Amino acid sequence: MSDKKSLFKNIRVIIFTLILLGSIVAIHPGYTPGEGTTSNLNFGLDLEGGSWLQIKLEGALAQIDADSGKLVSGIVEPLIGAPIEITKNDLDVGGSADKSITFTTSASVSASQLESLGTVSVDKLSGNTTQVTISSTSKEALIQAYLSKALDTEVVIISPETGIVYEIRTAVTEEQLETLIENVGGSIVKNEDGTSTYKEGVSSDTRDLTREILNDKLNSLGLKDIPVRTVGEDYILIDFAGIDLAKAKEIAEKPGKFEIRIQTTGNETEHVLYGDSIVSVGIPSFHDEQWHTPFTLNEDGARTLQKVALETGAIDNPEDHYLMMYLDEVEIYGAPLSYSAASKLREGPIYSWEASTGTDETAKTEAEALQIHLRAGALPVNVVLVGSGHVDAGLGEQFKTEALIAGLISLVAVAAVVYFRYKRPEILVPMVGTSFSEVIMILGVASLIGWQLDLASIAGIIASIGTGIDHLVIITDEVLYEGKLPPTKVFQSRIGKAFAIILGAASTNIIAMSPLVVMGFGSLKGFAIITIIGVFIGVVVARPVYGVIIKELLHVGESENGGITE
Amino acid sequence: MATGLTELLDNFVKNHNDRQLLAIPLAVLAVSLVVLLVSFVSSGSPVILGMEFQGGTQISVETTDSSAVLEEMYSSYPLNDVRQAGSRVIMQFGIMDDEQQGQLEKDVMSRYSNVQIQQVGPIYGKDLQAQAIKALIISFIGMAIVVFLLFRTFVPSFAVILSAFSDIVIAAAFMRVVGVELSLGTLAALLMLIGYSVDSDILLTNRILKRRGPVEEKVSRAMHTGITMTTTTLAALVVMYIISTFSYLLIPSFSQITLLSQISIVLIAGLFADILNTWLLNTGILRWYVMKPEFRGRYNR
Numbered sequence: 001m002s003d004k005k006s007l008f009k010n011i012r013v014i015i016f017t018l019i020l021l022g023s024i025v026a027i028h029p030g031y032t033p034g035e036g037t038t039s040n041l042n043f044g045l046d047l048e049g050g051s052w053l054q055i056k057l058e059g060a061l062a063q064i065d066a067d068s069g070k071l072v073s074g075i076v077e078p079l080i081g082a083p084i085e086i087t088k089n090d091l092d093v094g095g096s097a098d099k100s101i102t103f104t105t106s107a108s109v110s111a112s113q114l115e116s117l118g119t120v121s122v123d124k125l126s127g128n129t130t131q132v133t134i135s136s137t138s139k140e141a142l143i144q145a146y147l148s149k150a151l152d153t154e155v156v157i158i159s160p161e162t163g164i165v166y167e168i169r170t171a172v173t174e175e176q177l178e179t180l181i182e183n184v185g186g187s188i189v190k191n192e193d194g195t196s197t198y199k200e201g202v203s204s205d206t207r208d209l210t211r212e213i214l215n216d217k218l219n220s221l222g223l224k225d226i227p228v229r230t231v232g233e234d235y236i237l238i239d240f241a242g243i244d245l246a247k248a249k250e251i252a253e254k255p256g257k258f259e260i261r262i263q264t265t266g267n268e269t270e271h272v273l274y275g276d277s278i279v280s281v282g283i284p285s286f287h288d289e290q291w292h293t294p295f296t297l298n299e300d301g302a303r304t305l306q307k308v309a310l311e312t313g314a315i316d317n318p319e320d321h322y323l324m325m326y327l328d329e330v331e332i333y334g335a336p337l338s339y340s341a342a343s344k345l346r347e348g349p350i351y352s353w354e355a356s357t358g359t360d361e362t363a364k365t366e367a368e369a370l371q372i373h374l375r376a377g378a379l380p381v382n383v384v385l386v387g388s389g390h391v392d393a394g395l396g397e398q399f400k401t402e403a404l405i406a407g408l409i410s411l412v413a414v415a416a417v418v419y420f421r422y423k424r425p426e427i428l429v430p431m432v433g434t435s436f437s438e439v440i441m442i443l444g445v446a447s448l449i450g451w452q453l454d455l456a457s458i459a460g461i462i463a464s465i466g467t468g469i470d471h472l473v474i475i476t477d478e479v480l481y482e483g484k485l486p487p488t489k490v491f492q493s494r495i496g497k498a499f500a501i502i503l504g505a506a507s508t509n510i511i512a513m514s515p516l517v518v519m520g521f522g523s524l525k526g527f528a529i530i531t532i533i534g535v536f537i538g539v540v541v542a543r544p545v546y547g548v549i550i551k552e553l554l555h556v557g558e559s560e561n562g563g564i565t566e
Numbered sequence: 567m568a569t570g571l572t573e574l575l576d577n578f579v580k581n582h583n584d585r586q587l588l589a590i591p592l593a594v595l596a597v598s599l600v601v602l603l604v605s606f607v608s609s610g611s612p613v614i615l616g617m618e619f620q621g622g623t624q625i626s627v628e629t630t631d632s633s634a635v636l637e638e639m640y641s642s643y644p645l646n647d648v649r650q651a652g653s654r655v656i657m658q659f660g661i662m663d664d665e666q667q668g669q670l671e672k673d674v675m676s677r678y679s680n681v682q683i684q685q686v687g688p689i690y691g692k693d694l695q696a697q698a699i700k701a702l703i704i705s706f707i708g709m710a711i712v713v714f715l716l717f718r719t720f721v722p723s724f725a726v727i728l729s730a731f732s733d734i735v736i737a738a739a740f741m742r743v744v745g746v747e748l749s750l751g752t753l754a755a756l757l758m759l760i761g762y763s764v765d766s767d768i769l770l771t772n773r774i775l776k777r778r779g780p781v782e783e784k785v786s787r788a789m790h791t792g793i794t795m796t797t798t799t800l801a802a803l804v805v806m807y808i809i810s811t812f813s814y815l816l817i818p819s820f821s822q823i824t825l826l827s828q829i830s831i832v833l834i835a836g837l838f839a840d841i842l843n844t845w846l847l848n849t850g851i852l853r854w855y856v857m858k859p860e861f862r863g864r865y866n867r
Contacts, residue, residue, distance in 0.1 A: 402821075456751075477791040
């Protein structure tokens, strides 16, 4: 009986046993009368019931070059309504010193009109010629201002190592962008290999920001634990466990793109800030005979609002320059600056604001709606729904049961084939036992990392068990190459040979699955990850132990039967 | 079953020369390639693209209504196909705008129980198509590199890679002929096939190149192991296919699990192709290679 002892002293067996026990603890299976079986396993939406939405972030990234003189013309001429003539331009000179551009025009120019471009000084020259110098500016800032104006959207400069990239936060095709830049004597920069630097989508920072905002949003609506994940480069996936598709869409549609604009002249409005400048939103209150919704702006937002109010003249004449709030391009609120706010803005930015809605009950409802909208409006980019899904809870339950039954009967079928082939229970039992432990270990890892098991993951478990059994057959046949168990020395080298084959096969398997993990194909990612985990556990933990156990069992069997005849 | 098949195959391999062995799998591969090519020329895609890759909506509901009733009821929507599967009816819709989509979903959910909805927008579908092709190619190249690193000789590595390629092509042609769509599930199956396929090929090549003994004996021993491997996997897959596809016939409360059903049928086809490719194609090439006069029987003793 020294065999048994040595078996439990074997380090591989000890590790295997510990991991197996650990997995069972992690899964934590239990049975509560009346409630049925319980466990720590998380199931995906297709097994649990619920719905999911996949959204795409609209935007474009491109490296852009343009003629700085034409850029200034392109920005300034529509603003002042007259042609300009560039007289001095050192924007294209290298070095980062203070750069400036000077132009003359026949129209009158006020410095505040051009303030967004840099430091502006306006000089009245002889006759009706005005000379304007814009200093502390750069070509990048001009391109940003030009695109932002032309596309009526936010444009962000990001500077990765490869060069300055402009992130345009709205859907724009390469052709549209090209035409716009051609107008200012520029083009979309080409990569070294001749391909365009234009790319649909947004930067990963913007994508992650959008995801974070959505996450906060959904949680603030009282929907705890709704996972918002990024998938691939431009997609965001939201899982709504236990919520049906119609409800999910309703919830998701609430967070929209919130924007404050200011009336410039007539019906024209100008962008002031987006919802991301709003730090906090208070509870509507009734004071000074009006309903108010308080909200707070961050530093940037407060300063921008002050600057725009000065530029547009809203401070002098609030009644002609309403502040308008938009949610997804729809106007939801509009009011002039109060006189007190206007005079305060002259001194400095205001951080705490209140939007007043009126005196009656409707005003109260309006104030409450505004509160939600102010909170909901935080997405920096437009999003479109590109995919969705829904599984009723009852159907998910059916799928779960069926998948379990399919798995168990599959295992029985495999066992039958193995028994038919070897006709020896001392091979059958460890083989099926190893496979079964592999399943438990995969489930253990899954519950430990909080993985959601969906149908695709179950397919992954089946895939790794399939190769697992294949590998156990290789070990068995290698060990029994001449039909009986060889002496220990030969046995070791045989096991070595078997593992040479298994490791080769396993590594091709893992390599074949890895593109799916990296590319993030929605549900297929789960399939690939579970397969890789399974193959890994199998090769590192379970199959070495099978080698040890089968040797012991066959050895015992042989000394009892006095040899094998086959 | 396994033993019978092994003996049959073993005798076939022993009694035919290398050229004869190659003829059958290469003919099947050629026919499969023609199927895919004809499909590509006539429809623009070698396989039938499922909803996930084309964009559209698939709704499946539990109902006692016949498919004709549902077809009539939802005729105002772009309904492409209605299929009955046991106690369920599966409807395929074309691309709709958000409003129409929402209306349809609300209507279906208020009327039926155990609803399953999947919707993919055309942009995302296009994206998935491109990604699917990329994934298949990268997986395949990755596998090829590992195989080359394992054997470090051209002909044996090439034989393994050719067999894997043939497995996938034959499985894809099978999908086209039988009418199984390319979905995320069947794409996963094709990728899984890369893994399953090389298992037995690596076993065979390893045994023949790195083991002593007569080639004939090494082939037949490898075949014993290899066929056992494939049959165990096939057994599991057949069970999975039957349960995920037909269990509702026995237990009316059960439903088809399309994902598992599709994965298993494609893998079953692929594994049958794998038996052919490993034990005729790969064996044929490898046997010709190791018996080449310049090796002077190095691999045959």
